Amino acid sequence: MATAASKGNSKYWFMVVLATLMGGQSAISATGPGFFLVPIIDEFGYGRAEFSLYLSFMTVATMLTLPLMGRLTDKYGFKKIVILGTVWNVLGYVLLSFCSSLISFYIVGAFLGVTCIAFSTMVGAGLISKWFHKKVGLFTGIVLASTGVFGTIISNILPNLIVDHGWRSGWLLLAAITLGLSLLPMIFIVNKPEDIGMKPYGYDENEAAKEAAGAAVASANTQAEKPSLMKLFFSPKFLLLYVAFVLVTLVAAGFNRHLPAFFTSQGQSPAGVGQLMSIFLITLIFMKALMGALNDKIGITKSLSLLWILYAIAFIIMPMSASFSILAVAMVLMSTGAGSVGVYPPLITRQVFGMKDFATVYAVLYTSTNVGTIAGIPLWGWIFDVTGSYVGGLRVIPVMMIVALACVFISMKVGNKPASQSLSA
Template identity: 30%
Template sequence: MTLRHYLSFLSAAFLIMAMYIAGNAVGFFVEPITAELGFTRSAFSLYISLSTLTGVFVLPLFGQFLPKFGAKRLLAGGGIWVSLGFVWLAFATRLWQFYLGGIFLGLFMMPITMFLAILLVNNWFTAKKGLMMGLLNASGGLAGAIVSMIMPTFLDNFGWRMGYFLIAGLFALLTVPNSLFLLVENPGTVGLTAYGEELSVQTENNEPIHDLSISYEDAKKMKPFYVLFTGIFLSAFGGGMMQHLPAHFSGMNFTSAQVGTLFSLVMAGMIIANISVGAINDKIDSTITITVVVVCMVIALFFLATTRSFMTLSIVMFILAFGLGGPAVLTPLVVSEVFGIGDYPRIWSILGMAPSIGMSISGPLWGAVYDVTGSYAIGMYAMMGLAIIYGICYLFALKKGPLKQPLNVTGI
């Protein structure tokens, strides 16, 4: 592995850090802004949903524009654009201004962070791709955890308007210089190949299997494409549950310190899980890795729904971390394994919409479960079934994917 490979991973890691910093920080602004400006929390929080949904619908367009404009230009322009969006929020005083700011942020935030980061790992690594994807998510989680510790004190001392300026500065720092000095979209442009390319399995035509890919036009006609989209969508419902875990634990009459400890354990566990799942996936078949992740999710959900023991839940949090963190690492790997990377940007621009849609829908649904039943338990039992279903969807796509079929492989 050359220095350029390490720098390309660092470039991707900075992008994920920018996304996690912006994403984790916004929750700390809800209380001070609503208290000062008199908005209801539900009305104010809508700007976050607008940002997410805008990103979902822009992502396919970004996949189309990427070949035309190039990653460097899009990252530089998008980094400045998003940073100015946070500056706009720092001066906002009315709800419509926050809503407009949310839409403004959504146009570029997701495409230039997670989308480009995953694309870089896929382009630069063939061997150890799972480990690098795990490290990528872990670096974002670490950055999010650090900003979560700093932001409350910063807001207390300097106010929420300066808090938005801080996020704007950090986002610009992690994106704009990155586009100028670090980011290289494809190794071929600097005379290199993806790490592990020479180890790729050879076909009858002596072409590396890594180069065998399905076009976007062909992929969207195939059943595995839609089955995998469904599985990715359902896997994001676990992320919606994460938003409600503190409230779930508080309802068990745990102290604030105990609630914070349990939530910290699952966050710390996800850093370990991201790296472990990626490394395990490199050594073992993807189908086994996905099965392990689903089993961890089902076990954790069962205990979350049935136990009120702090000690038991402390252990369960680490199991839950594998169930929640696994899909984030495995999904991009499965997409590239099923369809190849030749037309990956366009394919991922569609499949990458699924987790954001799932998160947007599942958060309110978990709240509705509690409002109707007075407990999250029924939702957790239902999520056990959904976990099994999304696991089946992933396994179906891996088994029936076009690159797994001999006739398709020889015909590409």
């Protein structure tokens, strides 16, 4: 069997570096804005809830525009989207530094939401899917783990800068970081290896032919034209996957925002809360790479089953004890589910739907995480307000994980792509 990649060829690894830089961009929009809440509220006297709405506008804008951005990515390639997204986001952060009214924060927040995911996470994961035939899971995990690494760096730099130089300078710093991370990708990114006469890493002609045949069966008459894409998005296999990731994100993004409050309700000190959150975030960085490697080893369905079962166990043991040790173990287990909502959508998109219109399909599937985030954060607040505790909601989570897994299993069967049970097998 002929393979395309040679050990001496560094082009593949350079693409991993570029993808990692773009994956790291999402840490700016995900981690950075939270540090501006207190200083801006203190200066203008806004209510915390009303000012926090600018983050909601950002998320809603992302959800509404991702399908369009995915379509543009398929049509024009990664480089043009990176250039567009860089200019757009840099402009957005600069505009935020000039905002002085609540409505201006809302408008610019929505403006930022248009490209913040499309030119970062989607480009990073999409680049790996096109440049790699083997080890797709591992490198996707590494790219998405960069969000935690860059988020940690930003968390250590931005607060001090805001204290020393003001929040307006903080937005300008985010603009500068955005531009700095994008410089190499804007110049050197290549949409796919075939554009420069190469094949994806680990490319095998016989295996590729089998996968192409499987993809043709799985997506026959559904991906050739725009109307066919609409048919795909309302197909049982797509809707089942969508529901699965909404359910998981209701917890992974929704309850995660309430973790500090939950730990406090369990009697943990402020120092203990900080330590538990650090355990969770640090584990999450490594878990994303590990789950990608696990996918390469045993395939999507088996690896996702293992990860979500461990995730469910975390919520079984959390209400059982307020012990720091028990909660620390739960944080390690929780990183499996929290990481999966980022790592697995591109892998599942590739396996179930193939590479035809990859960015478009991935973008629409990714909006499931936006839906889960938008609904999950207030849902967990409502659970606490009504019951006086998070425990009742935690006990429902294992059932939600079982339903989510069932949706994935059924979708994989409906997808009927037998040639690719594992993306790297």
